Amino acid sequence: MARGNGEVTQLNDYEIAPLDLVTFQIYDEPDTRLVQRVSASGELRLPLIGIVNVAGLTLRDAEQKLVKMYVEQEFYINPQVLLAMQEYSQRSVSVLGQVNRPEQILFPLEAKSMNLVQAITEAGGFTRLAKIDAIQVTRQDTQGAEERITVNLEAYFESKRKNAEAKAFALLPGDIVFVPERTF
Template sequence: MWSRYIRIALLLYALGVLAALSGCGASAPRVDFEAERRATSAYAVGPGDVLEVRAWKNEALSHRVTVRPDGFITVPLVGDIMASGRTVMGIAEEIATQAARFYHEKPVVSVEVAELHSYRVYVMGEVSRPGEFTPTAQITVLQALALAGGFTRFADPDEVVIVRRDALGERRIPFVFEQVVGQGDLRGDLPLQTNDTVVVP
């Protein structure tokens, strides 16, 4: 009699555990890959980067400058402009706005990254060559894994995460290798921001 009650209790316990597990799976955070891609599409300039400032029909403003350790650049006529953490479009707009004080018409200014020196990403865990990488252009998760020599035989490729810290805070973005490579869903192959860490368990 008691053994029957024990079996029923164990069955109910097992069902409760399964329900809890399935509930956890259902509440797993969903990632807006498109939003992450948009946030990373424009490179944020950093110290050490070399910028090419070009002003249409204006040699006085056209200049190649290096972002100083304090994040500023010095532009002729304009003076110091904060560049670190900003996009080239934002920097160009501020240069044009500041320079407008010296001209009858607001100059047309463009800024390009001539040399990339502040961009760095990290790959940790079960890869052949873990560590810090400083590519000369922005790379994606797959490219970072290739730089790190690929997975070791102990890796779990479907449990890879990107640890990202930016203005939105710190978060873990999943990268499922089978979905990206096996199923061709390239949304998960996100461009990496500087200081992103790819963790391979």
């Protein structure tokens, strides 16, 4: 477990993400070794079995899936599939608008999400002109459709001050956060 901003978060095994660079090999079969980037749709093209979706699986879970496929398709009796991460894809959110350092914030490797407060803090916090009750988060769904979400951080901070159980808004890789300017 790790602590950040007073909250406890559980660290999980890294899950393969699109655009990760992965090494594949079957033990004692040197001709099977290849280094390949996971496609944008989360797939690897592997010897004999073809295209396999591995996104969202840990390396160990992906190895077990591949062993099962090689055995079921009768290419090997008891293969030892080895997967290793060569390069992680860059996962980030963009924080723009009325923050002190508008920038792209990188996710920690094990994290599936990052809370909005953490991202704004890493972007230097709010400027004095920030309108924190109408923060816009733009997110693309799996079909590529854009979704806009308005988040009221003022209400979140108020509930935290009252010691109420409040959960911060979770950002996902690729989200764009825009903090608007207050009007006087």
